Amino acid sequence: MFIADFHIHSKYSRATSKDCVPEALELWARRKGLDLIGTGDFTHPAWRAELQEKLVLQGDGLYELRDEYRREDSLAGPDSKPRFIVTGEISSIYKKNGRVRKIHSLILLPGISEAEALSHKLEAIGNLHSDGRPILGLDARDLLEITLDVCPDAIFIPAHIWTPHFSLFGAYSGFDTIEECFEDLMGYIHALETGLSSDPPMNWRLSALDAFTLVSNSDAHSPSKLAREANIFDTALSYPQIARALQNRDTQEFYGTIEFFPEEGKYHCDGHRNCKVCLLPSETEAAGGLCPVCGGRITVGVLHRVTALSDRDEGFVPPAAKHFESLVPLPEVIAASTGLTAASVKVQERYIDLLHNLGPELFILREAALCDIERKAGPLVAEGIRRLRRGKVEILPGYDGEYGKIKILDRNEIGSFSGQLCFFSGEEKDVPPAPKKVRNKKVAVPAPDAEDSQTKSGAEDGLRAALEAPPYGLNPEQWEAVSASEPAVTVIAGPGTGKTKTLVSRVIHLIEKCGVPPSEITAVTFTNKAAREMRERLTAHFGDSRTVQAMRIGTFHAISLKLLSERNGGETVTVIDEMNALSIVEDILKRLGVKSSPREVLRGISLIKNGASAAGKAPDIPQEVYDLYCAQLERYGVLDYDDILLRALGLSEADDSGGEPLLSAFSHLFVDEFQDLNDIQYRIIREWSKGCKSIFIIGDPDQSIYGFRGSAPRYFEQFKKDFSNIRHVSLTRNYRSTPEILHCAKSVISKERTTGEYVRLLNANRDSGARARLLNAADEFSEALFVAKEINRLVGGIDMLDAHVSPAAGKKRAAAKHPRGFSDIAVLYRVNRQAEILEQCLLKEGIPYTVAGQNELLADAQVQKATAFFRFLLSPGDLMSLGTCLKTLASCRTDDVQKLLGSFAEAEKSLPSLLDILKASCPSPAPEGLQRFTELLQKYGPVVRKGKPYQLIEAFIGDNALSEFKSMELLLNTAVLHDDMPAFLQNLVLGREADLVRSGGRVYSPDAVSLMTLHGAKGLEFPVVFLCGLNEGLIPFKRHGGDSDPSEERRLFYVGMTRAQDELILLTSPSPSPFLSDISRQFLEDEGTFAHRPAPEAQQLNLFDGV
């Protein structure tokens, strides 16, 4: 027999004792009488390093503390050497089936190297460094899948399954069934951890749990809390045997558990801590769930939850039930038997004394002869232990965060026992610990929820209404737009009025009701995010992705590039990113001796290409520079972003004049965010729409925020001139935001005059909600910190500490009533660099997030190397990439690069000809770099078109010893999403790679807070929106040149505010944005200043234990 405690934490977890180090844990394992303890926190790199150093492999899959770290202790009884088993706990916070789930999982692994491998995988998903119990936005099912994928021998145990806020069955953010959580992988779950607040009899009331081994662990946050609960095994001390014992319920290899009295837990009963009301589940039901004192909602405890999910009466014992013993920690027994408190110095002294005189704690509590105990500890403690073994203890149950209180001896008894001497003789020694204990509660089994009689008639009403109302849940105006038969339809309307919904509905309508094949649908968006969003909405409707894949949905650039590629006779079209474009401009400026800023020049070139001169505002870029730039791109055989559109336009115009009809894909054309079109994009739309069956455009002049890119609202007017028979629809009901949020937004935009015939009309359709909030942060750091803390609050706390701390002094808000998921929250800002400090704070808080924005991958030197190499192989005319390769991969000197490029430019653009040139032009033996480059060319040349991007990149990493680079790993993860190399490289440069994480060939999209610029947020919506940096100089943005358009900045602010559905939080600074004063305080709650102050950490330790 051996006793094991698997679930513990290291000092690297939050709110744990600094003493949670291997030495102290091992010492306390001995003191407690444990034979095996978990390491805890295997996901934490520093902890793994410490384990690696201080532990040594001992037996099959287990470890032992190295002798030199052992702390001596004069413990009575035989010497022991507790083993360690690699364990850790992971917190998953995610949304599933429309609800926020917070689930903790305990993972056991057969070794530190497995821990290393699994951590490596999880590293890509979340932040493992800030907390020994990391928080991942990962579905618990997916976590299980990844775990088994990395280590099939892993043991995955849902942790403390009844804890209200963080568990599988938790009342607040858990599931009702195990299937709902783990779905197809449920078969890989063999054990469940019952946690401190429940014991086996409570769990026996659910027949659904019969198939699982019920384990118990301490979840200790300090070494002395070890073994509060533990598992008794009757098998060999090895990892495989433990795994077997947990799986095979029909043997006695897993013998049973040592338990807390569940009433001692903080959430056993229902109640209200402030009102000192403690109720049994039946009493709560009778009270209608409301507190009899204050009338507020009762906090529901574990017993209630068990009762609610149970299908058996209290007291039912399943045939395969395992043995269990209920114990109370020895210091508490001493305290409760002597009338002192457990934490008192006296009790602690006596406790340690007893360990030294009698042996380990579990031995004293379970096995030591009472007469021995009496001799060493006195009659009171001996009587206390006797009663404990018989289950004769009285407990005032815990509720609403209040601990249960143990009573073993009362005051009178203490008086009478302390007089007696030698109360016990030896014969009571063999009394086994009582498996039953006194329970004087009766809990009525609640009747199954009566069929809701309203449901039926409600449904019928709905049906009737639906027959008259427009389909797809549209309002009449929206339906008018969806069903319009005119060749051109425009929907001009404000934010949140359902423009996108209308567009999507029309697509659905055309396909399902009008028989239009999906391939005839083309929808153009502005950002990749918007395209993705649209695809998701359509996929959600059609269920299968085939239909949606047949449509053309994408940005102007993506659709144009696809067209160009299709028409390029099998040649790959190469697009260069901004970095490369910039370096070309730099070269030219240097060559010409012009000393303007390359960025500025490139911007100017871009504007010209986008038709700025046509719009009458040509930037003053020297013609020579412009010509040279275009010539250089030509020579390199590459396109920049703008060329994609120019070429696509050229192609369409040529088709047009050549009489060849354009692709049928443009039968039905949809354009989102029409107000952001610039000249070239408008002309493209006009070309594509020639001969199409319908064109449907949606837009909002008030959301025009791309003026810097040449967009102008005048294209609405132009559209009216160029198209005839237009059906115009306006929508005025805002379905997105609460009236409060909408009022704030409207008071900002109303300062802006409307142009043309557009009438600004926007009415809230939603019920009233909370006012928007305004906070003044002393500095950027305080602001970011506030955001992090507030997100923490919004999700209802991301660890047990936060979950139930009552609102502290001051005007701090209570924990959110309705917990949010991370993906419900967006943090928006004006410029990308604001993300940095936000990231730091979110990282420290352990909040999962994704930053949408500048593609850091493209800028990375290693990635540049790899992409240039493959780009060149795909299109040997790409001298740009060849140049990069020669510089980096072949480590050629700059003038050699120029020479080689020069010769190659003259020659035939093919791989063999390059190889010839390389051979001819350098001395033999060739320099090492060049030699290796040649070999790479020869190796990858033949396979670059056939190989999967994933395989190619992986091999490339191997061949160039790049596995150290995080960026290459990221590249590899992205590569797996694409089928062929050209598509991969093109999508990469268009920034179309998604925030997805791959593991074992499967793609996961973990829940995360979205960080993005105001521009990036356009067209999206979030229940909660933070707007950061509403400061003078940032919004409206001012460069010292000072050429930003204040109207556009105002619209940008407006766009930001109208992203919010329920909650809008505005963050400003001592020098606020002038726009803020336009918002009526009637709809805005000014919460004053937030300054960073160090939180008192001291009491957190005590707060934690015992849930």
Added chain:
DNA sequence: TTGCAGATAGTTTTT
């Protein structure tokens, strides 16, 4: 050729 130190210029928003 390489390494270092000091100077200097650049610091929206997207594809």
Added chain:
DNA sequence: CTATCTGCAA
């Protein structure tokens, strides 16, 4: 405030 460039010395 920081990443990159330049110039100088070894």
